[in-house]
Amino acid sequence: MSSWQQTFGVDPWKDRVDRAFARALVLPLLLALALLAWLLGDTLYRSVSVQVLKADEGPGKTYAFGLSANEILRQELLARGYTEEEVQSALGDPRERRVLLMQNRVELMWNTHEGPFRYVVTGLRDERIADFSLLEGLRRWQELKANLKEGERLVLNPWLDQSFLTRVPSRSPLTAGIGTAIWGTVWVLGLALLIAIPVGIGTAILLEEYVREGRLNRILEVNLRNLAGVPSIVYGLLGLALFVRGMGLGPTILPAAMTLALLGIPVIVVTAREALRAVPESLRLAAFALGATRRQVAFRVVFPAALPGMVTGVILSAARLIGEAAPLLLVGAAAYVPFLPNSPLSEYTVIPVQIYLWVGMNLPEFARVAAAGILVMLLVLSVLYFLALYLRNRFRREW
Template structure:
């Protein structure tokens, strides 16, 4: 009898081992497939784009001649977009998270707001483009300007910043709040001097990663009428504009082969901007984690 049980246990162990090996191989294959595909795409982009990436390309405006085309207006338009989107989204997002986490309590209003914010985080980006077109471009008569595009991007990334900031605020231990109250601090003093500094690394990381998504979006800006050909650097928030993804999209749609190489060079510039922002997020997170 004991021999039969022993053989049964050995068979069960062997089945579990084979099952573990199967899922390990499956997940390893999925990971390697994604990594290898990304590596192949990056190698192809760099091979095509590096020869075209020079000062003339960075300091020239778009042109119908590939050898004269550059990315200057799109690059400055992206910087303008970041400069307008970041402070508005940060203030609104963090302020909303502070209200929901610190002041709202367990009320019906909070539940309704929380459900809607979580749902908005999954809405397709083109829907925000339609909303921006109806509200900012036509409703507020801002036209096809930088500020209209920036406000549309704020709508796109605001739910992400709110959710990330809420999680950062929840990660602050209650003992720190209680210690502040025990010393006689008010609620706002506790939030300003204890809670926000402790949560700031994760808040900044979530905000910068959300902004990284914003500068890579094309559909919302196309919907509000961002131009594909801009031969000037924007000088004010009311100017027309283009950004790196739209300029790259425009070049890839051209039939001439040289424009495909210029688009690859533009992708490299966009990757540098994105990686720089991700590096800034890591630096700020480590800096404030060490401080607090």
């Protein structure tokens, strides 16, 4: 071999090893993606089933596909002999309308005869005769249809439908909904962020812009990172001892929000500090040179420049808080809340807790309800993540 080949020649083995190494690194990522896709597919699959139902008051009425729930309620009430004014006033009042929706199951279902329909099933009297998984139900569709008895009907039931989002929990899987849990989540998360954002961002500004160096800063830094890693159940115990018992707030929304705020503050502080640290020192110097005080530098220059980063951090920590079930089980998220919360001292339940309770129910169909709940949860989380992603790209800066 000549000397230039020893120096510059291609070594095929080096190349091959490199490529194999790169592939080995990609493998776990692909595995994770495959698992996630499988999980999502499985949840989707389980959230749809074929059912043989029997309604005590007849098979209910069918309405054309695409009508709104309101319109169906209106037609249904008119058919029962209410006058137009009565219907209008009933539907115009949110509380009345809610009661009507609760009493009348308005759902998207496919029925055996004529393709897609909306049903209004009155009186909540639907009774399950049989429940089949999607594939089995479709395979035996003709057979099941032939064997229907008097008053029974065969339906394809997508458990996650419009009314699932508004219904309250129930002992019957057919009428169980996630409405109160959604509102509970909105209340708890909203209040928690209301507490956590000012405290967290204020702390970050204090540490980054005022107490820049020194022992206090270092001690707080280490402790904040540790706090961000403490298991959430520990915060639940703290919340139970301090807020629920100690302050006597009981198992209501406010102590739950305060517990979640405690959980969120360290994460918000850490991300906000990173956002503040990313603001170049030259901007601070420029502002100081123009005769700005420390407060003016912090709030007129550094804070606006760091805002996109801080908002992203807040959204990501909100996404984490929204999925917390453990601490809320301790501070008293209730199993059965048949009404929507209306004040910080209402009883409440939240989406993850509701899912947890459904999974533990006896009736096998609650697994389908839980699957529908999980889909709602995933949907909310995706919206939050995409919002964070959008904000990060929208406000990306080149210094």
